[in-house]
Each structure stands twice: as structure tokens, then as C-alpha cells.
Amino acid sequence: MHSIRWYYSTWFIVSLFAFWFLIIPLLIGLILVKKQKEIINSFYAEWKINKSAEFEDYKEQLIKEFNDKRDDLLSKEEKLLDSINHFKFEQENERKLFYFEREKERESIKEEYRKQKNKLQEEITFEKRRIITLGLLYQLKIVTLQKEIKAKEEQNSFLDKKIKRKHKQLKRLKRFYEQIKQKVLVLNDEILYQSFGLYDLRYDLETSEEYKEMLYKVRQTQKDAVKYDQATDYSVTWRLDDNLRKGEAMNRRNIKMTIRSFNNECDAIIHKVKFNNVEVAEKKIRTAREQLNKLNEYNSIVITDYYLDLKLEELYLVYEYALKVQEEKEEQKRLKELLREERKAQEELNQRLKIIQKDEQHFLNALRNYQRQLENVKEGYRYNLEKEIAKLQGQLRELQEEKEQLDYRLHHAKAGYVYIISNIGSFGENIFKIGMTRRLEPLDRVKELGDASVPFTFDIHAMIFSKDAPQLERSLHNAFQDKRVNKVNNRKEFFNVKLEEIKQVVYKNHNDVVEFIKVAEAREYRETCMIEKDEKAGSLMSSQ
Structure with missing residues (x-):
């Protein structure tokens, strides 16, 4: 049996069906299933023909072997008969002289003949039984293969039915996909990071406290809008059980539910706003408003543009407030680092100044000591003392210059x-x-x-x-x-x-x-x- 190409294999077709929502892989999968079925049927037919031919060849081979052995036995029998006739002829010629001996020899030959004949008969019987057994086995294999072929055919019919069900399911999914396609706003992060642009500040306030104050005012304005019925437009002619008061109560509950749903949606979106999804967040807020307006179409309740603008204003204020807080943290971090660096520098300068002052005092003490010795020293030692005094004066000058530099840097x-x-x-x-x-x-x-x-x-x-x-x-x-x-x-x-x-x-x-x-x-x-x-x-x- 020939091997099936890899693209007709079941795993490949199943992997195509896994991408049914792309339509093209599904169509290719259906074509491959049909083609696979044709190839499998042709393979089974070819296999059946080959196995039948193989069985016939093996049967002919067994018959041929049986005929060859039978001919061999017949030839042996002819030879034995010839030998018997020969012995009979000799017996006739020498019967008188060797009657008893020839008789015994003839009996032994007959006995050998019987043994050989029985042995050959047993071999022939065994071969007949073996041929019959092999025939039965091959018939059993043929029946098994026929059952397998029938099972495969039933499986293929089951697959056909399953493919038809999948076609119907695909049509339903297509319709469902077209319905939700307009509502999807989830973007791939990769595309989002490639597409976002630089954000232009809308308010550009000086401090985070100003943003906080403005954010408080915007939220207070939202509360006032809800309080004074500026958040929604609605009909005032609703009746429930032909009762205007009940209709108004029901309408107020619907308005309250609508505003609460919109506020929850906006709070969730604003809470997740980041540098790379501000525009998407605005689209989500607008979409949430459109969906709520559509759901309340028969209730005649509409979220106003004024309330939507307040929510968008809150969105951008929250985002810019977070940016300003981060900016202030960075600035505070920079100032702390500068202060830390300045403090280290001041400590080093003060420490070095103390060392210089201490060394300067030591040199002055040594210089005064040498000068006192110079007044009473003899002429032979004066030169060495003057040399040491000059060396100390040079070191004092170097210390004085370094001290002046440190004083300058300190001040x-x-x-x-x-x-x-x-x-x-x-x-x-x-x-x-x-x-x-x-x-x-x-x-x-x-x-x-x-x-x-x-x-x-x-x-x-x-x-x-x-x-x-x-x-x-x-x-x-x-x-x-x-x-x-x-x-x-x-x-x-x-x-x-x-x-x-x-x-x-x-x-x-x-x-x-x-x-x-x-x-x-x-x-x-x-x-x-x-x-x-x-x-x-x-x-x-x-x-x-």
C-alpha cells in the first residue's frame, strides 16, 4: 500500500479545522477530507486486489509443491517396483539355490516399501491439512478485512455527517461574528505600542495639587449634573398600569440604573488608563455611552453629551495627574540626589579643611621652635636650621593655598x-x-x-x-x-x-x-x- 501524502494526514486536516474561523483553512480542510476519503477507498480496493492475488499465488505454489512431491513419490514407487521385478527375476533364476535367503530379502524389501509408503502418505495428509488450515486462515483474514473496510466506510459516512454539522455551526458562528464585530475594541498590545503617538497635555497645570483640585471640581460637577437632571435626557410621559406617578418612579429607577452602569464602566476604564491607551480609553467610554443609549432606546433615556464630556475630562485629568505625580517624584529624587552629593562634598571639604588646619598648626609650632633655636645656634648648624625653616615655610604656603581653595569652594x-x-x-x-x-x-x-x-x-x-x-x-x-x-x-x-x-x-x-x-x-x-x-x-x- 502506498503512503498517504502529509497534507492528506488526519492531524493536518484537524489542525486546519482548528482555524475554521479563518474560513479558507476550513474550505481546504473539507477538500482534503474528500480527497482523503477517495484515496483511502482506492487504497482499500488496491489492497483487496493485491491480497486476493497473493492468496491465489500462494495456493498455486502449494499445489505445485504437492504435485512435485506426489511425482517424486510416484517415481520412487516406480523405482521400487522395478527393483521388486528385478528381484523377482533374480528369484526365478536363483530360486532353487537361494530360495530362503531371497524370500527373506523380498519380505524385508516389502516391509521397507510399506514403511516408505506409509511415511509418504502421512506427509501428503499433513500437507493437505496444512493447506486447508492456511486456506481457512486466509478466508478469516479476508472476512476481517471486509469488516474493517465496512467500518471505515461507516466512519467516513459519520465524518460526512460531522462535516455537514460543522458547516451549519460555521454559518451560525459567521452570523454571530458579524454581530459582535462592530462592538470589539480590544487591540493587540503589539499594534498598540507601534501606533500610539506622543500625548499632548490638555491642561498643563503646574503642580499635582492643582490637578487634584481640578479633578475634584470635575467630579463635583458630575454629581451636580446627576442631581439637576443634566446627565440624561428622558421622556416624562411614561405610564405604568395607566398611572403617571408609577411611570415616573419606574423611569427614575431606569435613569438611576443607566447612570450607575455608565459610571461603573467609566471608573473601570479610567482606573486602567496608561500612556499607551488614552485614546482607546476615550473610545471605550464613548462606546459604553452608545451601547447604553441603544439599550435604553425604548425607554427614551439618553446620556447627554454634557455628561460624556465631563467623563472624558475626568479621564484626561486622571491621566495628567498621574504624569504630574510621577514628574514630581522624579524631580524630588533629583533634588535628593543633588542634596546628597552636596552633603558629601561639604563633608569632604570640611574634613580636608580640618586636616589642613591641624597640619598648619603643627608646621607653625615646628617653625617657631626652629626660629628659637636659630637665635642661640652656632654658625656651623645655622645653615641646616635655615634650610629646614625654608622647607617649612614652603609647606605652609602650599597649605595656605589649598586652604584658600577650600574656603572658596565652601563659600x-x-x-x-x-x-x-x-x-x-x-x-x-x-x-x-x-x-x-x-x-x-x-x-x-x-x-x-x-x-x-x-x-x-x-x-x-x-x-x-x-x-x-x-x-x-x-x-x-x-x-x-x-x-x-x-x-x-x-x-x-x-x-x-x-x-x-x-x-x-x-x-x-x-x-x-x-x-x-x-x-x-x-x-x-x-x-x-x-x-x-x-x-x-x-x-x-x-x-x-
């Missing part, structure tokens, strides 16, 4: 360092972080940025001391505003820019000579790349 909060750093292993080429620190040791701030949150440490390209570091940082940020990596959160101070462009802006806004390191060392990253290269080469050699 001028804008003095600090602007750093330009990169991290090739983490962010790639031409991505630079431009930030500011007032720390006494600006390298400590760079080390903090290269902690466990990034896989590799930062490399310094420039460390610029400025009397007005915030202004220099701001000028650099403004110059590369369009090249920010994160264009939403300005706290992320990463820019996709070349180092030469940064140098030009620095030289333009900073008069001092600044040294730039063009090529980042990126030691850990480059060593990691070499290790990966060696591992790939080793795996390639082992595979070969």
Missing part, C-alpha cells in the same frame, strides 16, 4: 568638576555621560557610577574644574539636547555624540586648558573580548 556652592565619561562595554561607542560633582575627589563619584549596576567600569575622557560647574554642565546639555539617548527623562545624562564635538563646546564655554583622553582604556571590556575570542577558537579546534 561658593557652584565650584566643582564637570566629568565626561564613557562605558564602551555597557553602552557602545560614542555614548558619553556628561555630569557634575562638587566632591573633593571627583574620581570617587565616577567609581560610584561604575558599581554593580553596569557590567564594566567607566573611563574618564575629561575632568574639568570650573568655578561655575552647573553652568558649564547646563551649556553642554543644551548643546547636545537633540542627541540625548533618553529624550523623556533628562536626569539620564547620556548623549550619542562624538568626543570632538564635546571638545568644541567645552573650549567655547571654558577658557582654561582642558586635557582630553581620546581613546578609552576599557581594560575589562577588551580583556573580556580577547577571552571570548580564545574560547571561540578553542571550540572551533575541538570541533575539527
Whole structure:
């Protein structure tokens, strides 16, 4: 029997039926089922013919074997008869001389003949029985196959009936699909994220408290609209049991139910509003209103445009309020970080100033001691003392200069360092972080940025001391505003820019000579790349 092609297999046809709602797979499945049935019927017919022919061939083979054995036995019998005749002839010739011996030999030959004949007869009987048994077995197999074919035919008829039922079910589902198609507003997240645009603020208030206050007013206006019958338009001529008062009571209950349903729908939608579904949320609110108006068509109750606008106003106020709260949290986080950095800088400056004052006092004490010794020292030791005094005076001058710088930085909060750093292993080429620190040791701030949150440490390209570091940082940020990596959160101070462009802006806004390191060392990253290269080469050699 030939094998059925894969697209006629049952699993493939069932998988097509699983996508019945796409119609085309269903039609293809029906065609394949019909074709499968034809192929199976042809296969069964061919198999039946082949098995019948095979049985006939086997029967002819058995008959041929039986005839061959019979001929062989007949030839043996002829030979035995010839030998008997020969012995008879010899017996006649030598009967007188060897009568007794020949008689015995003849009897033995007859006995052997009987044995051989009986043995052959038994073999023939056994072969006849075996042929009959095989015939019965093949007849039983044929009956079984006929039953299987009949069962398959019944199964195919059952499948035909099932396909007809599926056709009817498909028609019903098509009608149901056409009915609900207009009501579906659920969008695929993938399409939604690709299609949403930038949101333009409708109110753009200064603080979250203003949004909160305005949101309270809008909700209060909604309550007033419900209270003064501005939320719905309705008919006042309803009668129940020919009673106008009962009709009015029933109408008020229907209005209350309608407003409550609309409010619940809107609350659920507004509660889930996010940056990527504001427009969809508005469509859902409008659709909810249309559906409720349609359901209350015979009750003559309609949710007004005024009340709908109030709900939409609440939707956008809630969304913008959440944005403003997040923005204020980000700003507070930024201010806290600045205060923390400022506090660290002040602590370092004060600590260093105390050390300088302590060292200055030690040097002054030592200088006064040397000067007293200089008054009474002999001429031979004066030179060494004067040399030590000059050395202490030089150290005091250096301490005084550092003290003046620290005093200046303590009393001028804008003095600090602007750093330009990169991290090739983490962010790639031409991505630079431009930030500011007032720390006494600006390298400590760079080390903090290269902690466990990034896989590799930062490399310094420039460390610029400025009397007005915030202004220099701001000028650099403004110059590369369009090249920010994160264009939403300005706290992320990463820019996709070349180092030469940064140098030009620095030289333009900073008069001092600044040294730039063009090529980042990126030691850990480059060593990691070499290790990966060696591992790939080793795996390639082992595979070969």
C-alpha cells in the first residue's frame, strides 16, 4: 500500500479545522477530507486486489509443491517396483539355490516399501491439512478485512455527517461574528505600542495639587449634573398600569440604573488608563455611552453629551495627574540626589579643611621652635636650621593655598568638576555621560557610577574644574539636547555624540586648558573580548 501524502494526514486536516474561523483553512480542510476519503477507498480496493492475488499465488505454489512431491513419490514407487521385478527375476533364476535367503530379502524389501509408503502418505495428509488450515486462515483474514473496510466506510459516512454539522455551526458562528464585530475594541498590545503617538497635555497645570483640585471640581460637577437632571435626557410621559406617578418612579429607577452602569464602566476604564491607551480609553467610554443609549432606546433615556464630556475630562485629568505625580517624584529624587552629593562634598571639604588646619598648626609650632633655636645656634648648624625653616615655610604656603581653595569652594556652592565619561562595554561607542560633582575627589563619584549596576567600569575622557560647574554642565546639555539617548527623562545624562564635538563646546564655554583622553582604556571590556575570542577558537579546534 502506498503512503498517504502529509497534507492528506488526519492531524493536518484537524489542525486546519482548528482555524475554521479563518474560513479558507476550513474550505481546504473539507477538500482534503474528500480527497482523503477517495484515496483511502482506492487504497482499500488496491489492497483487496493485491491480497486476493497473493492468496491465489500462494495456493498455486502449494499445489505445485504437492504435485512435485506426489511425482517424486510416484517415481520412487516406480523405482521400487522395478527393483521388486528385478528381484523377482533374480528369484526365478536363483530360486532353487537361494530360495530362503531371497524370500527373506523380498519380505524385508516389502516391509521397507510399506514403511516408505506409509511415511509418504502421512506427509501428503499433513500437507493437505496444512493447506486447508492456511486456506481457512486466509478466508478469516479476508472476512476481517471486509469488516474493517465496512467500518471505515461507516466512519467516513459519520465524518460526512460531522462535516455537514460543522458547516451549519460555521454559518451560525459567521452570523454571530458579524454581530459582535462592530462592538470589539480590544487591540493587540503589539499594534498598540507601534501606533500610539506622543500625548499632548490638555491642561498643563503646574503642580499635582492643582490637578487634584481640578479633578475634584470635575467630579463635583458630575454629581451636580446627576442631581439637576443634566446627565440624561428622558421622556416624562411614561405610564405604568395607566398611572403617571408609577411611570415616573419606574423611569427614575431606569435613569438611576443607566447612570450607575455608565459610571461603573467609566471608573473601570479610567482606573486602567496608561500612556499607551488614552485614546482607546476615550473610545471605550464613548462606546459604553452608545451601547447604553441603544439599550435604553425604548425607554427614551439618553446620556447627554454634557455628561460624556465631563467623563472624558475626568479621564484626561486622571491621566495628567498621574504624569504630574510621577514628574514630581522624579524631580524630588533629583533634588535628593543633588542634596546628597552636596552633603558629601561639604563633608569632604570640611574634613580636608580640618586636616589642613591641624597640619598648619603643627608646621607653625615646628617653625617657631626652629626660629628659637636659630637665635642661640652656632654658625656651623645655622645653615641646616635655615634650610629646614625654608622647607617649612614652603609647606605652609602650599597649605595656605589649598586652604584658600577650600574656603572658596565652601563659600561658593557652584565650584566643582564637570566629568565626561564613557562605558564602551555597557553602552557602545560614542555614548558619553556628561555630569557634575562638587566632591573633593571627583574620581570617587565616577567609581560610584561604575558599581554593580553596569557590567564594566567607566573611563574618564575629561575632568574639568570650573568655578561655575552647573553652568558649564547646563551649556553642554543644551548643546547636545537633540542627541540625548533618553529624550523623556533628562536626569539620564547620556548623549550619542562624538568626543570632538564635546571638545568644541567645552573650549567655547571654558577658557582654561582642558586635557582630553581620546581613546578609552576599557581594560575589562577588551580583556573580556580577547577571552571570548580564545574560547571561540578553542571550540572551533575541538570541533575539527
